[in-house]
Amino acid sequence: xxxxxxxxxxxxxxxxxxxxxxxxxxxxxxxxxxxxxxxxxxxxxxxxxxxxxxxxxxxxxxxxxxxxxxxxxxxxxxxxxxxxxxxxxxxxx
Numbered sequence: 660x661x662x663x664x665x666x667x668x669x670x671x672x673x674x675x676x677x678x679x680x681x682x683x684x685x686x687x688x689x690x691x692x693x694x695x696x697x698x699x700x701x702x703x704x705x706x707x708x709x710x711x712x713x714x715x716x717x718x719x720x721x722x723x724x725x726x727x728x729x730x731x732x733x734x735x736x737x738x739x740x741x742x743x744x745x746x747x748x749x750x751x752x
Contacts, residue, residue, distance in 0.1 A: 702742055
């Protein structure tokens with residue numbers, strides 16, 4: 660009796676499925692890279708993550724020491740900012 664090889668002569672359904680999904684994902688990435696609204700979504704997600712980090716360290720970032728060193732902060736405006744640039748401008752000016 661012959662031993663079966665690791666690679667069979669026919670492609671398994673799992674392999675075909677993975678191959679098709681991978682090719683569809685590659686096409687989708689090419690499509691979304693040219694889409695302007697994808698940039699908006701990216702900026703939105705990044706802004707949410709920055710605000711999440713700011714909220715987690717709010718006691719340090721907006722402490723009295725920080726306000727004496729860098730000036731007063733409008734915390735409400737910082738936490739409602741819609742872009743990383745706006746967050747940076749509000750915190751550093």
